[in-house]
Amino acid sequence: VVTTIRAAVVEKSGTLPEIQEVDLVDVGGDEVLVRLAATGVCHTDVGWAAGDYDALEGAFPFPVILGHESAGVVEEVGANVTHLRPGDRVVLTLAHHCGHCGYCARGTPMLCDQRVQNRTRHIRDGLPIVQGHGTGGFAEATIVRAVSAIKVPADVPLEVAALLGCAVATGVGAAVNLAQVRPGSTVAVIGAGGVGVSVVMGAKLAGAERIVVLEPNADRRAQVAAFGATDTLGADEAAAAELEPHGFDYVFESAGRGDTMEMAVRLARKGGTVTLIGAPPPDVSVTLPALDFVASQKRLLGCLTGNVHPDIDIDAYCRLYLRGELPLDRLVSARIPFDDLHVGFQRTADGVGLRTVVVF
Ligand SMILES: [Zn+2]
Ligand SMILES: [Zn+2]
Secondary structure, eight states: OOEEEEEEEBOSTTOOOEEEEEEEOOOOTTEEEEEEEEEEOOHHHHHHHHTTTTTSTTTSOSSEEOOOSEEEEEEEEOTTOOSOOTTOEEEEOSOOOOSSSHHHHTTOGGGOTTOOSSOEEEEETTEEEEEGGGTOOSBSEEEEEGGGEEEOOTTSOHHHHGGGTTHHHHHHHIIIIISOOOTTOEEEEEOOSHHHHHHHHHHHHTTOSEEEEEOSOHHHHTTGGGGTOSEEESSOHHHHHHHSTTOEEEEEEOSOOHHHHHHHHHHEEEEEEEEEOSOOOTTOOOOOOHHHHHHTTOEEEEOSGGGOOHHHHHHHHHHHHHTTSSOGGGGEEEEEEGGGHHHHHHHHHHTOSSEEEEEO
């Protein structure tokens, strides 16, 4: 049986996705075919299409079907899949983990040795097209490893559930899983896009007393209080330092820039924890004043999708959303039809709104 669907293909570096017909391969034994309902547009999609990661030879190939923040309905399951059945509503996670390598055993599925980022399950004119980030979410349907599809409760809208795949998992996970924000602590968040406000939500959940957001975009600044920010500033290091003269317990960088990463380290208190989340282009480096860093005993953490534990975290985020403790609806700034995907790319590139979601 050949399943023909519409998918948005980016032909080559520096071009935008174009919607065309492609076929799906047969569903493998440990895979599921998911009819997609919604896919969020992430900065990484825009950067991949623009060629920001071309220097990482072969890791971000073309032609590619981007989109890695997706939710939908299972249509077909492989012969070995026992935990999902057709009709299940699922969010697709980015872990694509094997479940038994050393990294999976250590509870870091995002670092899994078997993690397959660039699979090919869509075919055009007999040639395979890469699924960006192992998902291929800018398409009417996709095939993923069953381990990457996590069931969501009936009352969580799929356009909200989609955000659990990347932005929310990354931001909330950065605060809760990686930095392990403590009750009563002080937090600074640099950059308030979909990931940054998710850090704010995570820090609030964890009981932070003060959450300061540094964001140059006034429209985004106006929205962060609703997620739990207590103070909002422009990209103003001096103003932030004035608010907490001894530095912050936790600082998060989600702008993906070298200069703001260095700022993040400066804003942390002695013994404070700095978490770097934003994905800069591969040629960006940061410089630290080494003696000061050593003597102030700061901690510096990298963050890949919030070290999400899909089977535990996605379910928890859904329940917190239903209890009103994760205001995920507010993250969706715009819903656009699939045919307007280029508008979503433009909005994301321009930093308009928090998250633009394609609704199929
Ligand atoms: Zn993403
Ligand atoms: Zn593994």
